[in-house]
Amino acid sequence: MREGEIIERLLRPIATHPAARGLADDAAVWSPPMGRELVLTHDVIVEGVHYLGTDDPSDIAWKLVAVNLSDLAAKGAEPAGVLIGLGLARPDDAWLERFASGLARVLVEHGTALFGGDTTTGAASAVLGCTAIGHVPRGQSLSRTGARAGDDLYVTGTIGDAGLGLAIALGEAPHDAALLRRYRLPVPRLAMGQGLAGAGAHAAMDVSDGLLIDAARMAKVSGVRIEITLADVPLSEAAAARLASGDAGRLAAASAGDDYELLIAAPPESRAALLTLSEAARLRLTRVGHVEAGEGFSVIGEGGAPVPVSRLGYEHGA
Amino acid sequence: MREGEIIERLLRPIATHPAARGLADDAAVWSPPMGRELVLTHDVIVEGVHYLGTDDPSDIAWKLVAVNLSDLAAKGAEPAGVLIGLGLARPDDAWLERFASGLARVLVEHGTALFGGDTTTGAASAVLGCTAIGHVPRGQSLSRTGARAGDDLYVTGTIGDAGLGLAIALGEAPHDAALLRRYRLPVPRLAMGQGLAGAGAHAAMDVSDGLLIDAARMAKVSGVRIEITLADVPLSEAAAARLASGDAGRLAAASAGDDYELLIAAPPESRAALLTLSEAARLRLTRVGHVEAGEGFSVIGEGGAPVPVSRLGYEHGA
Known part of the structure; x- marks a missing residue:
């Protein structure tokens, strides 16, 4: 399919919003709602780095959009629209059609x-x-820089599922549909994110490279110290059944990437409002640590003492 | 350089606008000016397709931003900011530093x-x-869909320089600094674009794939017929010296890509205002054709009759 046909046949039917001008003009023209600030994010995913060339193109499209909506969720934003840049090799029509169907699905869903x-x-x-x-x-x-001494640290959902899903996708672990889905089809926590400011949260970010490394980043940019209690890291039943028991398993979960959950710092008086919010969003919310004055980051193990951690999470490569 | 270092050392110093949050958060947060609509565009450039792997990275960065600002210019917009997505292979530090310097330059300039x-x-x-x-x-x-029967068709600047510049970059033609510059460092026609609505123009688009093919596209989406007079296509002295004389040379210029000039349809009563605007912008403005009722597109040669055209311009191909 030529580039013009890709737009005409596959993308134009999705671009029904008047701002898109039927994808027939040089640019989109959109009136943002009055009294609102815009939240803007751009993420790139690379074949062979963020997804496998053999992955279902429909899932690739879902993930491309969902990881960006997850950034919006972390700032408390309501999504309005996306612009998609495809630098492709020589895709066949079936690949393009599957990609467009996944794109339509993730956009309609959100x-x-x-x-x-x-x-x-x-x-x-x-x-x-x-x-x-x-x-x-x-x-x-919300910003990831706002965590303050005395705050509780919360995470939504469960941690480590997507890391186990990646191992399944790579053929390194036995199949489990739920874990694989957590890796392939992340769900941006938009409703939860949009309620955080009203609940009095001080800081939020999304967990994309691993709970530990992302919490360490929040500590650094907020100018505070964060302590995470390993035993409190929430695991799904499927993950708990696969991971080693005790600190080792929870360390593995908390240093795996692709969770796309929200990490939230909030004062103790916000606790009730946050729990109400999580119930409304039908999303687990777990206190996994706290924020102190100082700097740095530590992980407390079962014995109540800091655990040495060699690798906090996924660090983007050289 | 690791990805974190690229951001910290090379990109953060450029991202001085408060909306960027020092590139330390999940997203940018920006308050758009009151009473304005947003104009949004996204273009992708691919090594080996839109630029050569041996091109100066500073020029690549300039072109990446300038081609997008050219789309804003064609809609009459004033630029506010950009988000940049880099999917790189294994760039060395010198490449990255040159890229960042070109990025800083094009952003400051505009x-x-x-x-x-x-x-x-x-x-x-x-x-x-x-x-x-x-x-x-x-x-x-402005939209490219607004051309009406009776309009004059204008183009800014000169046409075909960038096509000749590409031949020089490919080593297929003798060096000429000005022509090469038109290929490598396109200048978005922002001031001109921002004045078009006030001057009463009906339609505008930027010329990126070639004057003829882009004019044909404007005719199609506007539901009108456009006629271009080859003899009126404006050439620079450097281009005129290289191109064949007569129809053949002007056909070559008008079917080469990368001009990033503006193509404008406006009623005769806008002529004086457009000329005033082009003088203020220190930019040549030339009437190259007109708009009629009907459909289709034709090119009038020196003899006053339509000239057959085998290739209108750069068609994106699979």
Whole structure:
């Protein structure tokens, strides 16, 4: 399929929002809602790095958009639209059709418009980009820099499932549909994120490279010290059944990437509001640590003492 | 350089706008100016397709941003910021430093902020994406769909220089600094674009794939017929000296890509305002054709009759 046909046949039917101008103009034109600030994020995923060339293109499209919506969720934003940049090699029509179907699915599921983008073939291997645009009431966006001494540290959902799902996708572990799904089809925690500012949370970020490394990053940019209690790291039943018991298993879960859960710092008086919010969002919320004055980061093991950690999570490569 | 270092050492110093949050958060947070609509565009450039692996990385960065700002110019928008997505192979530090210097230069030159983005290494070859965000007074954005019967068709600047510059870059033509520069460092026609709605223009788009093919596209989406007079296609002195004389040379110029000039349809009563605007922008403006009722597109040669055209311009191909 030529680039023009990809747009005409596969993408235009998805781009129904008037801002997209039917993908027939140079740019999208959109009126943002009054009294809101915009939240803008752009993530790139690379074949062979963030996904496997053999993955279902529908799942790749889902993940491309979902990881960006997860960034919006972490800032408390409501998504409005995305622009998609596809640098493709020589995709066949079946690949393109599956990709477009996954794109349509993730956008409809999260009430998000396709505003525009660009499609090019002839790359040595695929590189896919997504810009997501959301909005939040003025002054209400969360930052990862706001954690304060005395805050509790919470995480949504369960941790480590996606890391186990990746092992399954690589053929290194026996099949489990739920774990694989957590790796392939992450769910941005939008409803939870949008309620955080109202509940009085001080800071939030999404957990993409691993709970430990992302918590260490929050500590650094907030200028505080964070302590995580390993025994409190929430595991799914499927993950608990696979991981070693005790500290070793929870360390593995908390240093695996791709969770796309929210990490939240909030004062003790926000606890009730946060629990109400998590119930409304039908999403588990677990206190996994706390914030202190000082600097640095530590992980407390079963014995109540700090555990040495050699690798906090996924560090982007050289 | 690791991805974290690329951000910290090379990109953070450029991202001085508060919306960028020092590139230390999950997303940028920006308050758009009141009473304006947003104009959003995303273009991808691919190593080996849109630029050569041996090109100066500073020029690559310039072109990545400039081609997106050109889309904003065509809609009449004032640029606000960009998000940059870099899917890189294994760039060395010198490449990255040159890229960052070109990025800083194009952004400062056009008063545009670096809002955010993402950097990943490990791609088979480089794919670079840019989302540009601009704004325009509500209801004042131009579209390529607005051309009407009776309009004159204008183009800014000169046509065909960048096509000759590409031949020089490929080593297929003798050196000429000015022509090479038109290929490598396109200049978005922002001031001109921002004045078009006020001057009463009906339609505008940027010329990226060739004057003829882009004019044919405007005719198609506007539901009109466009006629271009070859003898009126504006050439630079450097281009005129290289091209065949008469129809053949002007056909070559008008079917070469990468001009990044503006193609404008406007009623005769806008002529004076457009000329005033082009003088203020110190930019040549030439009437190259007109718009009629009907459909289709034709090119009039020196003899006053339509000239058969086998290839209108650069068609993106699979």
